[in-house]
Amino acid sequence: MRFGRIATPEGMTFAVIDDEGTTAKAIAGTPFTEPEYTGKEWPLADVRLLAPMLPSKVVAIGRNYADHVAEVFKQSAEHLPPTLFLKPPTAVIGPEAAIKIPEFATKVEFEGEMALVIGSPCKNVKAEDWKSVVRGVTIVNDVSSRDLQFADGQWARAKGIDTFCPLGPWIETDLEKFDFTNTPIKAHLTHDGVTETKQDSNSNQMIMNLGEIIEFITASFTLLPGDVICTGSPAGTAEMVPGDRIEVEIPGIGSLSSPVERA
Template sequence: MRIVRFTTGEEPSYGVLTGDLDEYGQPDEDAVVVALVGDPLYVGIKLLEKEHRLADVRLLAPVLPRSKVVGIGKNYAAHAAEMGGPVPDEPLMFLKPNTSVVGPGDAIQYPRQSKFISFEGEVAVVIGRICRDVPAEQATDVIHGYTIANDVTARDLQKTDGQFTRAKGFDSFCPLGPWIETDLDPQDFIDGRRIQTYLNGDLKQDGSTADMIHDIPALIAHVSSVMTLLPGDVILTGTPEGVGPMEVGDEIEISIEGLGTLTNKVEARA
């Protein structure tokens, strides 16, 4: 099931997207959004007798984290190597504020404080219920679904600050979308799902989730051993090699097999 958050010009609503995806992760032309009653994280899947053509709605970030986004650094060995550091023994955690979240089609705002912002295509896990100290073998019990993330990073600030908060925390530095897929399983990503990032149509990242050092159940177990996770919290699972700079006017497309395509453009922050 693909859960979307959308607007028709009125208050945001939730819905279920029908139809299949093409080879580029795009929905059929006749795809329809069936509206839901409230937020499915809290009221479950309750369909309304109200439908919209996908072409007539604007998709928003499929989840608005009320609490936090937890990022994982250097979770692909090749990416750790390209960043010039060793692979951490344990998952390397950092936080992005919920105010960094934007949706598909929204602008990534290039901040005045940076001269080097970078894209990072990633699988994002959406947590479905309050949990703490989750054993890895029970991770599926707390997963609401999966979506695509761009863990935008100001590389120059990351280097000068010596930590991640400012470099990864600007408004618009966490595009999510285009929907939440609920029918996948952690094993699908362990077996391998292709991640590709395109910058202005040029392929920059081409990796597989099979290359994650710490798989999704292990990440949930690790993060939840440190902090309580709440419904709507998001865990970013790390990025493969090939990250690089973005400039004002660039368009970034991140496609993940089974999850669709997330597209955003870069604009100067006003």
């Protein structure tokens, strides 16, 4: 089932989106329980999709694809194992909302990633139990100013600027429809009217798999419902400039598209 959050003429609401992506049916509660339909529905074209969740925290794993480690850090993954970082909730935006680049954030790159949305409060989860605490999957773009990232050392600013966390378009709760050991992840960049596929990888390139990521994080942090886990970016990240459009695509979820503007 696909849960979205939408802006309608009557206000914001969570909604169930049909598999064709044509209709949004409003629900009374949240995506964390079985949907209770209010009876209101809209063609998806008549509403605006928002970020499907406002997380209390966004926990991300860096350096989780060996090919991306090599391209960004110029070192092998053996010498630079995966590491945790946090993106602030204020960076989260929804589909079609603009990534806004301030003047001081130079060399801003996209990073298309699969994201997990936590479904229940949890701590010390074993890898094999990860699905029991995850409500669904969505797409995240871990936007990063490469220059700030290396100048600061810590990545919070480079990856935490307002609008640097596009999330969506919705939360797919049917985990069984995915083979998480073999899920394609792509990112298509449109620059000067020309669209190129820059990222064309697969979750089979992950160093830590989804269960290992949840075990690793929850050994330290309690996760709460709605918290978002960014599972790492594969190779192919590249610079975006104002005027561009970036679309991250994961089959079975859909695509997350963002225009790029000057802040």
